[in-house]
Amino acid sequence: MIAREWKCRVPDIHSEGFTAYLYETGIKDSSTTPGFRGAQIFRRSLAGKLELTLITxxxxxESIEAFAGTDISQARLYPEDEVYELEPELSVQHYEVIEHQFSAEQRG
Known part of the structure; x- marks a missing residue:
């Protein structure tokens, strides 16, 4: 299994709207591509901005290429990104997943 990591930043005022938009673009497009196994979104606050990390x-x-195109090292961006004053990383990182176990038990 391969993990694909992409990061971006948006001003705090766009945090909720952009997260919903990310689901409607990147997550939705990814999930309809054969070979997609799942996704996680991480976020953290920076000075006046929110940094998001999307890992699919x-x-x-080959599955990633079907989603991203022939140059899988380049981020896939969307026309409406500028509405959210997006500061995207233009390249992505890929990792071989060697462990992916999660506990079924939830801790409070």
């Missing part, structure tokens, strides 16, 4: 999980590099 894929069967193999």
């Amino acid at each position: 999980y894929w069967d193999n590099l």
Whole structure:
């Protein structure tokens, strides 16, 4: 399994709207691509901005290419990104997943 990591920043005022938009674009498009295994979104506050990290999980590099195009090292961006004053990283990172176990038990 391969993990694909992409990061971006948006001003705090766009945090909720952009997160919903990210689901409607990147997550929705990814999830309809054969070989997609799942996704996680992480966020953290910076000075006046929110940083988001999107990690998607894929069967193999060919699956990622079906989603991202032939140059899988480039981020896939969307026309409406500028509405959210998006500061995207233009490249993505790929990692071989060697452990992916989560506990079924939830801790409070």
